[in-house]
Amino acid sequence: GDSVTQMEGPVTLSEEAFLTINCTYTATGYPSLFWYVQYPGEGLQLLLKATKADDKGSNKGFEATYRKETTSFHLEKGSVQVSDSAVYFCALKGDYGGSQGNLIFGKGTKLSVKP
Amino acid sequence: EAQVTQNPRYLITVTGKKLTVTCSQNMNHEYMSWYRQDPGLGLRQIYYSMNVEVTDKGDVPEGYKVSRKEKRNFPLILESPSPNQTSLYFCASSRSPRRGAGDEKLFFGSGTQLSVL
Numbered sequence: 001g002d003s004v005t006q007m008e009g010p011v012t013l014s015e016e017a018f019l020t021i022n023c024t025y026t027a028t029g030y031p032s033l034f035w036y037v038q039y040p041g042e043g044l045q046l047l048l049k050a051t052k053a054d055d056k057g058s059n060k061g062f063e064a065t066y067r068k069e070t071t072s073f074h075l076e077k078g079s080v081q082v083s084d085s086a087v088y089f090c091a092l093k094g095d096y097g098g099s100q101g102n103l104i105f106g107k108g109t110k111l112s113v114k115p
Numbered sequence: 116e117a118q119v120t121q122n123p124r125y126l127i128t129v130t131g132k133k134l135t136v137t138c139s140q141n142m143n144h145e146y147m148s149w150y151r152q153d154p155g156l157g158l159r160q161i162y163y164s165m166n167v168e169v170t171d172k173g174d175v176p177e178g179y180k181v182s183r184k185e186k187r188n189f190p191l192i193l194e195s196p197s198p199n200q201t202s203l204y205f206c207a208s209s210r211s212p213r214r215g216a217g218d219e220k221l222f223f224g225s226g227t228q229l230s231v232l
Binding site for chain 1: 119148150155156157158173205219221222223224225
């Protein structure tokens, strides 16, 4: 079945460092891909998404490119801030003909950014 | 304000005592879902609902029940809670889960931390 694998954390960076969180997926067809973020004490919220190959999703300085050839959707940010400290989830929604396209989440990667 | 509201935020109970966690959304969303979040396991889906009176099992449905009598509400029921159901629970909703429907974004509640002693 469909699955998402993301790098295990925790990841600790200094402010202004470059961030990469790896995410690879297994799915048939052309799934939609997402990054969700969970700030401390809150529910998840959508950070960015891409719905077809070579699409780049971006938001709040974060970017991720849908790479069909490597089945990847790595999250990047050029300069992280303390306020980016959160848990990041990669997710996919399968390319089904019917209506059962539930989101499948990775296990999450905790990011801590130190001043 | 568009939101998904879960109650309670925190709950401590004892084994076997029936409980209900409520979930309500004010966005007229068709799709609603319950997840549990556990360290090292990420988010796992418990049950979901495609619309009123339409519910289905997710990956970890054992020990849980749900109902969808109205579009806005999707309560999670634990008939006889056990300690292995201690977890952080999230309710979520979206306009439609169907691919290409144009709005696949999931809105999450703030979570319910449940402890079963």
